[in-house]
Amino acid sequence: MSTTATEPAEGPSKVDLGAQGGGTGEIPSFDVTLKVRRYLPETSEDAYWDEWTVTMYGTDRVLDALHKVKWDIDGTLSFRRSCAHGVCGSDAMRINGRNRLACKTLLKDLDLSKPILVEPIKGLPVEKDLIVDMDPFFQSYREIMPFLINKGPEPTKERLQSAEERERFDDTTKCILCAACTSSCPVFWTDGQYFGPAAIVNAHRFIFDSRDDAGDMRLEILNDKEGVWRCRTTFNCSEACPRGIQVTKAIAEVKQAVLAGSF
């Protein structure tokens, strides 16, 4: 990361935009079939599949299609969402068998010749349709002490940290706690006690922060039988992460730190 306060490049007053000034032409529309795993506990104990075909446009995302169904066809279809552009972590779901954020998955990038399969993320109790109980997920997160612990005296100004030290844990600061990684992990599916990748990612964020003094405590927690050693390096988590965090790499670094035994 470059952190110097250099003068940014100054662009010219006028440029020739060529074709770029012209834009891209008509917005295409297409039909999309959504096949959604439904569970409405107040009407039936059993989950089932529901299917709708809707007309969508250009850069619409899976979230837009779900909204179209909810708003125009079936108001009972239930899912969480808020920001609609991949930063709040509300709408992780299984789309065609892969964990993704519905708001970040463009319809045109999917195979539209077949129905798009939408299911809740796995390994957490389903509450209704695509909504799962997130409490166990946040519980694991809380257990790794996800906050800076500094035992030194309070400085009057900021604590110093070099750009390189800051860069060391940059990747894992991006986490939005969407649970796409943890709920794509086969170990987590069979053993709900496993901390799961997201908790380890957030431990990594502090263990490798030069300002933090509690790395050894977190490493001890993660050395537990439900800790990092359960990870079997299947890489599902890295593939699932909508923030592009190298989750498996972060877990490997934590494993190494545990082995090195000192921090």
Place this chain on the structure above:
Amino acid sequence: MQVHKYDVVIVGAGGAGMRAAIESGQRARTAVLTKLYPTRSHTGAAQGGMCAALANVEEDNWEWHTFDTVKGGDYLVDQDAAEVMAKEAIDAVLDLEKMGLPFNRTPEGRIDQRRFGGHTRDHGKAPVRRACYAADRTGHMILQTLYQNCVKHDVEFYNEFYVLDLLMVDEPGTRPDGTPFTQKRVAGVVSYELATGELHVFQAKSVVFATGGAGKVFKTTSNAHTLTGDGMAIAYRNGLPLEDMEFIQFHPTGLAGLGILLSEAARGEGGILRNADGERFMERYAPTIKDLAPRDIVARSMAEEVRQGRGCGPNKDYVLLDLTHLEPAHIDAKLPDITEFARTYLGVEPYTEPVPVFPTCHYVMGGIPTNIKAEVLQDNDTVVPGLYAAGEVACVSVHGSNRLGTNSLLDINVFGRRAGIYAAEYAATADFVDLPENGEAPTVEHIENLRSATGTERVAELRARLQDVMDADMQVFRTDESIRRALAEIESLRERYENVSVQDKGKRFNLDLLEGLELGYLLDMAEAMTVAALHRKESRGGHYREDYPDRDDANWMAHSMLYRDPDSEMEGVKGIRSETKPVVVTRYQPMERKY
């Protein structure tokens, strides 16, 4: 129905709510009620930075910052509040750093700072580096850091609890001059648990509203689906005033057609706006600071270019944000997220192609009036004991008629902290106010009506109509005619809302029902915004009237205060009364706002 009792109840777990909770939680028994999981709050979407005159990279001081804030807000800023904010900014940033926030660093290891629109050295002489940042996910890092510290301090959260009403009691009071008046006091809140559909009443000595903004009144917006003005509408319905609701900020660079924000940091790092001729048109509108002029000016300039036929694209309805002269490595280091938005959502590669952008509804300057202790006012100067508001929901007023970029993340930290401290201090000395009998009855009735209604109107249809008309007629250019058109449509939608029904009749996770309730808030907000906009016959900051294009300090240098009042009528709308509140001026006399 369950009843809970806490010293302090905080409504909302965005930056303002959690900053308050960290203070209050260490001093008093505190509960935080939030309709979203805390880390889903829209503070996490903020990108560019949080400003403070740290002077880490060049000379700066809080007085310059105060001046910029006042001038940026077109002199409608309460200068005492702006001064508090600019002074406390420095500790607010340092506190976050100590809590663990990973700011970008200078080569010396200090917090790095960059430029942002309207922030200048020495009263407008040149842009200054005042924005502290963590790449282009500063808000994300603030939200995460505050949540982490709430976990550290064991703050008690009630997640996915929607607050639907505020419980207050009226008491006879006497003003210092001996005249009698009705004093409001806070008793608690009514909330709805999403998971079960159950109502919970929270009795509290202090209540802090921190429910964020109302951007979803518009179609094109950078705001989340859940920003529906709940807190403002609830206060307003309960007889409290709303201040300066005509002032809405349209951020210049929303992704065209989508509204997703590309931070001003893109221009702070050297990005340039161009029209279809490839011209850097901001040189004509703001010769000194060009693309870094305040947002209202840049947004109007863009809309003007489009109106004059110099827009880009097949419909000539947007302009371009050009980053192609910047080093890709610089873009990756400083603007990784927003360039990814351009790639993901528009399929445009910012290294080599300029990005289509157009103004997007971004921020509500107005809100629940408060003083510098974050205490809510029931009129121009009477505090409601025990009631506080902070963040976008409040109007303290540090943003006046136009907020400067990076001043909101600052606002939520400074006034969130103050709200938490003062709410806890008040609770330590005050007694509980008895809950009004059957205080939850109106909420029960409202929910049951909506759940059992059989009307033919659909929530989504009405909301879409509302958002369309607000985009068309209440955006960066307004006239008497356009505002009246919007108002007429809003009034008709309010009538149609009476016939709305929802399809989901269940109790568990009934988001269909909640969208119905949220639409009610949106309609109230839209009505308040349009009535206030119609009333203010001048142009100032974010409120631009083509029929009154100049700022008119002689007649309009005052905050507007709207009240729900069944006996009044305003601009042809029954049940609303308008008053004014003087602007607090300390050091800076109004001057022409030129950049």
